[in-house]
Amino acid sequence: MPALSNPLLLKWFNAFMRLSQRALSPWVQHAADIRLPLRGECRAGQVYLVGAGSGDAELLTLKAARLLMQADAVVYDRLVGDDVLALIPGGSERYYVGKARGHHSVPQAEIGALMVKLAREGKSVVRLKGGDPAVFARMGEELDALAAAEIPAAIVPGITAASAAAACMGIPLTDRGHAQQLRFVTAQLCREDGSPDWASLARKDETLVFYMGLSKVSAICHGLRQAGLPDEWPIMLVANASQPEQQSLVGSLADMPEQLAATPLPSPCLIVVGSVVQRVATSPALKTTDIAQPYSSDL
Structure with a gap:
């Protein structure tokens, strides 16, 4: 008997698989039939x-x-x-x-x-x-x-912007080799009549996440550099994290104000500062539509 051609073998295999699925369907729970155990009610007056x-x-x-x-x-x-x-x-x-x-x-x-x-x-x-x-x-x-x-x-509780931005960019907010601490900071402290404690924030062993800081990027970069972080220290801006219109900029404390001026981002925008940002370049989650700039690899 002559050997069957590969296309014919493939056709027979697919037919067999379809037949098997139909035969087993009464015993298989389909995803559409799964019901999540949602309990409780939205109480009046609460x-x-x-x-x-x-x-x-x-x-x-x-x-x-x-x-x-x-x-x-x-x-x-x-x-x-x-x-x-x-x-x-x-x-x-x-x-x-x-x-x-x-x-x-x-x-x-x-x-x-x-x-x-x-x-x-x-x-x-x-x-x-x-x-x-x-x-x-x-x-x-x-x-x-x-x-x-x-x-x-x-x-x-809900997923905060820091978690969403880091996930979408494919990086951890903390990593044993980069950050032993994570700090959330409101950039509203950068207004004219107030200022963060830049000396306490300028650490190489932590990740900083600034909320509501799109208009304060220059002040943040300047403050951290003046407090001792190197010019090439990584910083990332992520706008509209997890949404279809997500955009990002990756660079250093020295060049980010200039980058942002050349390529403005919309609000809301999150600012991540720390060596974990280095991982963006090798992340499989980084989309080709993201705006990413090179940064020093010898930090």
Whole structure:
């Protein structure tokens, strides 16, 4: 009997596999049939401070998604992604209280009063905040307002921008060979009437992550260099982390202000400083659309 050709063997093999799958299908649980164990309810008269994550709806926690679909009212920020907002049912009330640099659409005191009002009306309320509600998000002030009105509150953490940016760029925020410490810093301290303790921040054994610092890049680079970090020390800027329009710049403390001036990035933008940034060049997660510049390899 002549040997079968390879294409014919392949055709027979594929047919056999299809037949096997059909025969075994009654005993195989398909992914579409899996039900995640979501329990609980969004209670009337209670406020849930929920982290919306970095904008990618798939990075929401299951609890956050459930509460969004159950709440009577959602009070949300500017940095909440459209895909996340799409999870809110059409019949739920929506209140936009977003803030942008130099412009607060609703004063913080009024946001607290709004949440109290909605809860006292017997509604279940989700206060939806970008990232994690406990990281530079005024959660403390909102908890105080709810406590003063004796409104019960619950906190649902979210993926903060630092975690999302590092994951999307394919680097660890900490690494045994690079950083034994991780510090989150609000760049608002770089304003004219205040300044971080640059001497304490200028360490080679830690990773610094600056939030809300796009307009402070020059001040950050200058402050760290003056405090002792070398000119070639790595720095990375990531805008719109985890979203389709993500952009990044990688360089050194000496050249980053010039890079940013030549290639402006949009807000929100996260700033990562530390030798872990060196790993970007070899990361499989780095997209070809990212704007990456070379940096010294002898740090």
